[in-house]
Amino acid sequence: xxxxxxxxxxxxxxxxxxxxxxxxxxxxxxxxxxxxxxxxxxxxxxxxxxxxxxxxxxxxxxxxxxxxxxxxxxxxxxxxxxxxxxxxxxxxxxxxxxxxxxxxxxxxxxxxxxxxxxxxxxxxxxxxxxxxxxxxxxxxxxxxxxxxxxxxxxxxxxxxxxxxxxxxxxxxxxxxxxxxxxxxxxxxxxxxxxxxxxxxxxxxxxxxxxxxxxxxxxxxxxxxxxxxxxxxxxxxxxxxxxxxxxxxxxxxxxxxxxxxxxxxxxxxxxxxxxxxxxxxxxxxxxxxxxxxxxxxxxxxxxxxxxxxxxxxxxxxxxxxxxxxxxxxxxxxxxxxxxxxxxxxxxxxxxxxxxxxxxxxxxxxxxxxxxxxxxxxxxxxxxxxxxxxxxxxxxxxxxxxxxxxxxxxxxxxxxxxxxxxxxxxxxxxxxxxxxxxxxxxxxxxxxxxxxxxxxxxxxxxxxxxxxxxxxx
Numbered sequence: 462x463x464x465x466x467x468x469x470x471x472x473x474x475x476x477x478x479x480x481x482x483x484x485x486x487x488x489x490x491x492x493x494x495x496x497x498x499x500x501x502x503x504x505x506x507x508x509x510x511x512x513x514x515x516x517x518x519x520x521x522x523x524x525x526x527x528x529x530x531x532x533x534x535x536x537x538x539x540x541x542x543x544x545x546x547x548x549x550x551x552x553x554x555x556x557x558x559x560x561x562x563x564x565x566x567x568x569x570x571x572x573x574x575x576x577x578x579x580x581x582x583x584x585x586x587x588x589x590x591x592x593x594x595x596x597x598x599x600x601x602x603x604x605x606x607x608x609x610x611x612x613x614x615x616x617x618x619x620x621x622x623x624x625x626x627x628x629x630x631x632x633x634x635x636x637x638x639x640x641x642x643x644x645x646x647x648x649x650x651x652x653x654x655x656x657x658x659x660x661x662x663x664x665x666x667x668x669x670x671x672x673x674x675x676x677x678x679x680x681x682x683x684x685x686x687x688x689x690x691x692x693x694x695x696x697x698x699x700x701x702x703x704x705x706x707x708x709x710x711x712x713x714x715x716x717x718x719x720x721x722x723x724x725x726x727x728x729x730x731x732x733x734x735x736x737x738x739x740x741x742x743x744x745x746x747x748x749x750x751x752x753x754x755x756x757x758x759x760x761x762x763x764x765x766x767x768x769x770x771x772x773x774x775x776x777x778x779x780x781x782x783x784x785x786x787x788x789x790x791x792x793x794x795x796x797x798x799x800x801x802x803x804x805x806x807x808x809x810x811x812x813x814x815x816x817x818x819x820x821x822x823x824x825x826x827x828x829x830x831x832x833x834x835x836x837x838x839x840x841x842x843x844x845x846x847x848x849x850x851x852x853x854x855x856x857x858x859x860x861x862x863x864x865x866x867x868x869x870x871x872x873x874x875x876x877x878x879x880x881x882x883x884x885x886x887x888x889x890x891x892x893x894x895x896x897x898x899x900x901x902x903x904x905x906x907x908x909x910x911x912x913x914x915x916x917x918x919x920x921x922x923x924x925x926x927x928x929x930x931x932x
Contacts, residue, residue: 464531465492468568470561471750479531486566494569495539496526497554499547502577506601509546509585510592519591523601524571525549535570543574547593548584551576553848555841557801560717563647626723628731631680631692633670639682639689640666644712648749651769681731683710683724690715693728695736703740704732708752722755729759729775739777744770757832758802760786760823778875779824785877786824795923798846798930802838805846805930807923812910813883814890814897815854815922817846826876828863839880846882849929854922856884860906892918 463482467475468491480492499507508521525546529538536554543549554572561568583593596604629635645659673680677698683691691710698704706728708721715721732738743761745752746769753771757763760780761773780786797817798805808816819842821835831839843861850856860883868876883906886899895918901907914922 463528465528466531466533467491468493470568470748472559472568482528491561491566491568493529493535493538494526494567495529495535495542495572496524496569497539497543497572497574498524498557499543499549499574499576501580501595502575505580505595505597507547507583508594508596508601509590510594512588512591514588521594521604536572539570539572539574546586546589548582549574549576549578551578553845555800555845556837558717625686626720626727627684628681628693628724628727629684631682633667635682635689636670636680637663637666639692639711640669642711646709646713648751649709649746651746652748679736681728683708683720685715685720690720691724693724695728695732697742698736698738701737701739703742704736704738705742705744706732707743716751721752722758725755726759733777733781741775743773743775745773747771754832754834757835758823760825762825762830775824782875783824783877785820785879795919797923797927798842800838800842802835803842805842807919807926808881811914811919811922813860813885813899813906814892814914815850815856815884815926817850817882817926819843819846819880819882821878825878827865827878831878843882845930849926850882850884853925853929854884854890855886855888857887857902858885859883860885892921 465480465482467478467480467486469475469489470491475490478490480486480490486492501507506523508523509525510521511518513519525543526539527542527546529535533541535556539554540552543551543554551574553576554574556570557573558571559568560571580595585591585593631639640659641661643659643661645657647656650656673694676696679695679698681693681695682689683693689711691708694707694709696705696707706725708725708728710716710721729741732741741761743756745756747766753763753773756773759775761775763771764774765772793806795807795809796804797807802822804820804822806818806820808818810816819839821831825831825835847856847859850859861880862883863878863880865876865878868874885902885906886897887902889896889898891897892914895915897914901910
């Protein structure tokens with residue numbers, strides 16, 4: 462008998478409640494499944510073919526995965542499933558997404574494993590898999606939808622494809638095309654509201670369009686690969702003061718593909734630059750954690766909530782006057798790694814060889830303002846960066862600091878959260894035949910430390926760190 466923990470939709474465990482495989486799961490209750498996407502250090506992806514006796518037999522999966530056992534968290538589950546289904550042993554897994562399936566009461570947590578294992582040493586699991594193969598990114602993208610098992614995997618593949626999102630003014634003709642395939646989103650219904658499927662009619666679309674005109678709203682079509690996949694609404698417009706941003710995707714097919722995030726980023730710049738409006742508001746239903754995550758990721762700050770909604774705000778001045786929000790390509794030259802929510806740069810100051818800066822991608826002024834997703838990704842990133850510095854450069858330990866003092870020297874402070882890591886060495890570090898000594902080892906790091914690193918040596922350190930982190 463396989464026993465699982467029970468969760469609510471917001472990924473909180475229901476204490477005292479367990480689920481049993483094969484038994485019905487009550488409404489509002491979910492179980493946890495971990496999926497692991499495996500990418501080799503050479504850039505290829507692992508595909509496993511399902512045993513012919515299984516459902517979808519003969520089709521390919523781009524993941525190893527399965528249900529989390531009672532007491533098992535998503536990462537522990539992913540590590541176990543990866544070992545059982547492929548024989549690959551690794552704890553270097555990075556969470557890349559979560560998908561909720563209401564129909565089968567499942568929360569899927571997706572991980573990426575980057576490995577340098579021997580490619581022919583992948584093992585098959587009796588009754589589960591019958592073959593494996595490694596494919597390039599382009600081969601994976603070109604696979605037909607009926608070759609891959611799940612829609613989740615198809616969405617992952619979609620994320621690998623080059624981004625092609627743009628906004629266009631929404632016309633009456635475009636609205637009619639959009640609503641012909643539109644489906645009401647259950648996540649946008651308030652608690653207690655009955656879900657009503659959308660039915661298309663010319664009259665209904667015309668009334669909707671007229672309402673946008675009457676309220677002096679600006680509707681924008683979200684275009685992906687020449688298809689209208691959603692709409693952005695700029696509403697409550699007070700010229701040169703503020704406006705409110707709203708977004709709707711055509712149907713569930715376009716969720717979890719990064720479309721909303723890219724579209725809202727474009728919309729924010731449109732409001733700031735084209736409409737010359739300095740402040741944008743947005744709101745989401747309290748249970749719509751997906752929308753809240755997107756808003757926070759692109760720089761919106763939570764300001765308040767009531768019984769039904771959470772409210773957010775973003776200001777042009779905060780972003781436009783922030784150096785970290787407006788990095789040039791030259792500024793990004795020494796970016797050694799980029800995750801979903803954070804960037805890692807080799808610091809200009811190499812007083813401690815390999816010194817790096819972790820920078821939050823959205824504008825945020827304090828550790829206390831981080832979201833749960835940002836905290837979790839930061840934790841994983843700290844582990845990854847520290848392992849890199851110890852493996853590549855031989856650091857004995859790392860000093861982490863988040864001070865932010867320099868921002869408050871200005872008359873109008875505009876802090877952007879970033880974290881410094883200074884590797885510390887009990888032995889000299891050798892770079893291109895040059896020896897660098899940590900003379901303060903065993904003591905607090907020096908705020909102003911003597912010694913410089915040559916440009917050539919800095920580029921060598923950058924190349925070493927980037928190669929390890931991207932593998």
